[in-house]
Amino acid sequence: MASFTLQGIPVSRGITIGRAHLLRPAAMDVQHYLIAQEQVEAEVSRLQSAIAQVQLDLQSLWSDLPTDAPTELGAFLDVHVLILSDPMLSEAPLDIIRTRHYNAEWALVTQVDALSAQFDEIEDEYLRERKADIQQVAERVLKVLTGTAHQLPRALGVDEQNANMIVVARDISPADMMQFRDVAFTGFVTDEGGPNSHTAIVSRSLGIPAVVGLGNASQLIEQDDWLIIDSDAGVVIVAPSPLLIAQYRDRQALLIKERKKLSKLKKTPAITLDGIEIQLLANIELPEDAVAAMEVGASGVGLFRSEFLFMGRTGSELQLPTEEEQFEAYKKAVQAMKGRPVTIRTLDVGADKPLDSSEHNILNPALGLRAIRYCLKEPQIFLTQLRAILRASAFGNVHILIPMLAHAFEIEQSLAMIAQAKQELLTDGIAFDDGVKVGAMIEVPAAALSLPMFVKKLDFLSIGTNDLIQYTLAIDRADHEVAHLYNDTHPAILQLLDMTVTAADRAGIPVAICGGMAGDIKLTRLLVAMGFRELSMPAAILPEIKQEILKTNIGLLQVATKKILRTYDPKLIQELLVAMRSQEFATN
Incomplete structure (x- = not known):
């Protein structure tokens, strides 16, 4: 395929070269249908069970945090647990099911859309991006409801050409990031996010190159595409030529040498x-x-x-x-x-x-x-x-x-x-x-x-x-x-x-x-x-x-x-x- 370049927001430093791994989230565009009065409590129970399952999953992830995990991950998981237990997310959708007779997925997305609209009004960039927390928690519940939970492949790693995994996603939740600890990965590329998104904060703490806010990168990049991330310039090069890869490897080596000198x-x-x-x-x-x-x-x-x-x-x-x-x-x-x-x-x-x-x-x-x-x-x-x-x-x-x-x-x-x-x-x-x-x-x-x-x-x-x-x-x-x-x-x-x-x-x-x-x-x-x-x-x-x-x-x-x-x-x-x-x- 022909090479092309995407421009986004640089949120960390450095250069990385690797293969794309697309992380597909649960779609927020769910089925919408009305349920009969006699089905209401069964639908309420279905949503409550999904929320309870996600609570257990998050608590398990928190308990299994390795000692060398970035401290930010634990803090973000705590925030997700708090959000999931907040009545605005755990109870308000149940009321929507009871009063409007929406199916569980539709009720959850309706409430998340209302909360997201409130966050869009926030001026402060850091707090505005916390909207992603609510959406990421809701997506985990939707994955349980729809049976679309995914796992990252455990076998990915360094291939014969030294290509590590670069995660490409619409957005990445801290819970999803927990799956990366057993996988060789060297960069993040996301459609959404800004300087204070989870991807930005965790990538900085890990010292891993990342570019966010690319808009539609996850639609343009295909699984296993070769990628170069130049996170100093906020650039992602898709399907680069062998000559360009060699040039960036030389630049990467110089940056690593400079970083050691600065330390x-x-x-x-x-x-x-x-x-x-x-x-x-x-x-x-x-x-x-x-x-x-x-x-x-x-x-x-x-x-x-x-x-x-x-x-x-x-x-x-x-x-x-x-x-x-x-x-x-x-x-x-x-x-x-x-x-x-x-x-x-x-x-x-x-x-x-x-x-x-x-x-x-x-x-x-x-x-x-x-x-x-x-x-x-x-x-x-x-x-x-x-x-x-x-x-x-x-x-x-x-x-x-x-x-x-x-x-x-x-x-x-x-x-x-x-x-x-x-x-x-x-x-x-x-x-x-x-x-x-x-x-x-x-x-x-x-x-x-x-x-x-x-x-x-x-x-x-x-x-x-x-x-x-x-x-x-x-x-x-x-x-x-x-x-x-x-x-x-x-x-x-x-x-x-x-x-x-x-x-x-x-x-x-x-x-x-x-x-x-x-x-x-x-x-x-x-x-x-x-x-x-x-x-x-x-x-x-x-x-x-x-x-x-x-x-x-x-x-x-x-x-x-x-x-x-x-x-x-x-x-x-x-x-x-x-x-x-x-x-x-x-x-x-």
Whole structure:
């Protein structure tokens, strides 16, 4: 067959070459038929039995997790068990059978479609992609109902031409991933997903190349097709020529050699050629991610997204994680970092996030009741989290980061809530660090334009560039129609960054970047030359950024940096960035 190339979203690093194995999911397009009144309870029982069987399957998979399995797999299986036991999935379809007389499959898909529509309204990319959890759980139930459960072949592995298995699927659930542990596989290709899908998260944790969001790859690729995944470029080459395979094998060997070389930098401080030290921190989503942060030599955790604890929970406040649950999770991360700072961002969810499935009627959720706005409206939820974070501070170096602050009263009320949490712990005789530092995320243009009220009352700043770009350029990051307008080097963005780092420097407080720009090696030299001394990023990217810093002389970049900040010509900005990146400096 003729060779062709597919372009998708790169979610991990590296190159792999192998044969395609198509993973066929249970079709969500099921039979639709009405049942007679006397068949209703039998149909209800059929669905209940299928749900019970999947519960047993998931629990069995969890129990059989090998000791070397990525910790994310266990966490995702826990989420799937929770989703399956949630009344929104375990009981609502039964009501549909009883009231509408739908067959079990139709009732289940009807409910899943309704829940999926609610998740489509979510602005936050990470939480929006949790829709896949519900769909994957439902598909497992459908497989039992329809008798279409599948298994991956156990005999696949390395053939005479060193071709490993590359999994090609519409999407891959964590439960399906459990089947891979006995199979030789080297890459993932999926039609759906984004940077925060399960495939993305697990592939990064395993260090396996993956490209997602390809649209219809599973229809275009055939079983056993030769594939090349270039996950740096987000490219999948189908049926490549022998010459192209040989060229990519050479590139693959070079990348492996480079990666081994980078791993030797683990204990090397990130100090520029002119003697300026940069703190490289890790972004984490699960307590277990702290282990990976330590393995690459991170100076600490610059952003612990606490949303994972609230993920997959719907309904009333009673179903939210308890203080004890949260405390144990934060404590685990703090202890794993062995005294290095751990910055925990308070809950960044709201009316557009799936804490309560009844709250999805907001017209523009990106501008609605989210982050600190939600927490101040729900003080008991906020207070519970603050108590848990403060308790964890007794076990290490903890910082509290408040998202989406824009008003003076939000700062004052947040600090008052922290003081209240401290007083309650004192009264209860529970230990905590009274000197825990409190910072603000700068992600709303109003915050960047009114920095004096932030630097006077807070201990540090952290710039969330993803949201700052979204709000400054009036672009919904979730809308592919305007995705091409998302520009992290727009003059307005660079001006806001410069204003923030200048204000923090004058006030003598630290300022970090924890958004996507911090992990973009094309921008590393510009950011450190602008004055940023703390960059927080996914752990896997950290060694490469460190290497770039070790080859940089900040003093010799000042002229180019000033030119970039003075110009409003996008083309000139890009030319200057390319020149800055290619500049080589003599070592002393």
